[in-house]
Amino acid sequence: MTDSVAGTCDPAFREVREVFAASFADGQNRGAAVAVFAGGRPVVDLWGGVADERSGRPWSADTPCVAFSCTKAVTATAALLVMERAGTGPEEPVRRWWPEFAAHGKHAITVEDLLTHRAGLPVFERPLTKFDAADPAAMAAELAGQAPVWEPGAKHGYHALTFGWLVGELVRRRSGRTVPEFVREHFGAELWAGPDEISRAARLGFPPAAQMEWRTEDLSENPAVRRLAEAYRDPESLLMRGSTNPTGSYNDPTVLAGGWPGSGMVTTPRALARFYRDLIRGDLLRPETLRDAVRERVRGADEILALDSAFALGYMRPSPNFRLPKSARATAFGHPGAGGSVGLGDLEHDLALAFIPNLRREGLAGDRRAYDLVAAAYAAL
Numbered sequence: 001m002t003d004s005v006a007g008t009c010d011p012a013f014r015e016v017r018e019v020f021a022a023s024f025a026d027g028q029n030r031g032a033a034v035a036v037f038a039g040g041r042p043v044v045d046l047w048g049g050v051a052d053e054r055s056g057r058p059w060s061a062d063t064p065c066v067a068f069s070c071t072k073a074v075t076a077t078a079a080l081l082v083m084e085r086a087g088t089g090p091e092e093p094v095r096r097w098w099p100e101f102a103a104h105g106k107h108a109i110t111v112e113d114l115l116t117h118r119a120g121l122p123v124f125e126r127p128l129t130k131f132d133a134a135d136p137a138a139m140a141a142e143l144a145g146q147a148p149v150w151e152p153g154a155k156h157g158y159h160a161l162t163f164g165w166l167v168g169e170l171v172r173r174r175s176g177r178t179v180p181e182f183v184r185e186h187f188g189a190e191l192w193a194g195p196d197e198i199s200r201a202a203r204l205g206f207p208p209a210a211q212m213e214w215r216t217e218d219l220s221e222n223p224a225v226r227r228l229a230e231a232y233r234d235p236e237s238l239l240m241r242g243s244t245n246p247t248g249s250y251n252d253p254t255v256l257a258g259g260w261p262g263s264g265m266v267t268t269p270r271a272l273a274r275f276y277r278d279l280i281r282g283d284l285l286r287p288e289t290l291r292d293a294v295r296e297r298v299r300g301a302d303e304i305l306a307l308d309s310a311f312a313l314g315y316m317r318p319s320p321n322f323r324l325p326k327s328a329r330a331t332a333f334g335h336p337g338a339g340g341s342v343g344l345g346d347l348e349h350d351l352a353l354a355f356i357p358n359l360r361r362e363g364l365a366g367d368r369r370a371y372d373l374v375a376a377a378y379a380a381l
Helices: 011-025 070-086 111-115 136-144 162-175 179-186 195-200 216-221 223-233 238-244 253-257 269-280 287-293 369-379
Strands: 005-009 031-038 041-052 298-301 308-311 332-336 342-346 351-357
Touching: 005 011, 011 031, 011 041, 011 369, 031 269, 031 369, 041 269, 070 111, 070 162, 070 179, 070 269, 070 287, 070 332, 070 342, 111 162, 136 162, 162 179, 195 253, 223 238, 269 342, 269 351, 342 369, 351 369
Parallel strands: none
Antiparallel strands: 005 041, 031 041, 031 351, 298 308, 332 342, 342 351
């Protein structure tokens, strides 16, 4: 079974390798990689399968792949570093560094509201293209010109795409860099692939439709899941409007090169896990900054996702929208991504992990790939 994957694995973490290899043997994965750091050292660095099913190109040690919303934790960390260096805090009103943003009743919105999905700006009001999305200043101007759809700070709801351009504007205005540029400069060039590396990215795919159907027991027993299903079926719901505009395929080189700061980071699990390793070791933010940043700020029913979600300053905390095994729930922070990817850190256990696949599955359709890998890693500690 272990012959289906390549790479290295500390013997103490052999269960991670076994779980990863089994996911190829049973068809759950097409191409993927997983990396783990424990105690600051690399203990798992594995990959396997096919990066591009059309050509048969194999997934190699350095194959990058779009990580979807795992991006948000990296963008949030960039903003936290900018604030740390400027000597400002999350309570600062956005209007102080983005005066135009105060229009249409947004004058009281704080940086914390942006980072905790409480700004009330989960959608773009007019249709936008992948070419629009490549201009962060223009995307920010769109949001500055909108009114919130709920009273800012009163409740929270997942800002699937707008989060990146809202939080990214802090980085852009105070550093003079776009989020991808800032990340490559301060966190490592390998963490966010540049436009000249996009051709190496893994190509995304979906399993057969029958494997994407949500579990019937969730739909019949959980009213929140039913509301979520209804939102997915309604093209005018905030969920669908917020996750499909701007339009574009994540297999499109133009989208991948566009540097979408909420969902478009192209990276390897090794680089993403190393990012969390460096973060929890105090190499990226001061320890006191990170301790405060990972403190849970909001929890409860999500206005967009229906299920409960929990947020620190840009990082998700474990919840029904960030499903983690019991061993990780009290101390882990990070962010999942669409289709099954995950990146997380744990200050108490000195653990960092990332998993990125190119076969997009859904948790409510039974996807356990990331969950099982995280469970295996914690079991090895």
